[in-house]
Amino acid sequence: MRKIYVLNGPNLNLLGQREPEIYGHITLDQIREWCEADAAELGLEVVFRQSNFEGEIIQWIHEARTQADGIVINPAGYTFTSIAILDALKTFDKPKIELHISNVHQREEIYHKSLVSRTATAVMAGFGAFGYRLALRAMKEWTQ
Template identity: 80%
Template sequence: MRTIFVLNGPNLNLLGEREPDIYGHTTLADIRRWCESDAEELGLAIDFRQSNFEGEIIEAIHAARKDAAGIIINPAAYTFTSIAILDALKTFNGPKIELHISNVHQREEIYHKSLVSKTATAVMAGFGAYGYRLALRAMAEMTR
């Protein structure tokens, strides 16, 4: 069974509480349940993780190198600051989807330049929490 790593960066553990006008009311636990259900339907396994610590995200990417067919990553604020996460993602040979809940291009300028996009196979932004479900379906096709 193909395993897809779904990695979530800092502050995403506060989804549903933090800035609901931008991120909505769906919690990360809700998203995880959706992903688990959709993965079963698609014949995939998922490894769903969230960390507020850059090193833990890097360790998860390293683990994905041997255990995953693909990575869906919402690096959150690390999108714009972490060369270390970019470098780790470069070591993963499978497809990588960079995911953002909000449309980062409609937001302040600081959110417009992603470091992660330089290694992403695809980028999704602005679909809200539902973007995770879309990304998982896309990943199912990309890893056939």
């Protein structure tokens, strides 16, 4: 069974509470439930994690090098600031999807320059929480 790491960065634990006009009302726990159900349907195993700490996310990426067949990552604020996460992702030579709930290109200019995009296989933005479900379907195709 193909294993996909779904990694979530800072403040995503507050989904459903934080800026619902941008991120919606769905919680990260609900997204996890969707991902687990969809993964079972698709014949995938999902490892779903969230951290507010950059180093922990980097450790998970390092772990994924030997444990995962793909990574879906919503680095949140680290998208635009973390060369360390970029460097860690560069060491993962399988499919990587950078995911954003909002369409970052419709937002303030500070959100327009992703460091992570430099190594991502694909970038998804603006699909809302449903983007996670789409990303798993893409991973199913890419990891067969």
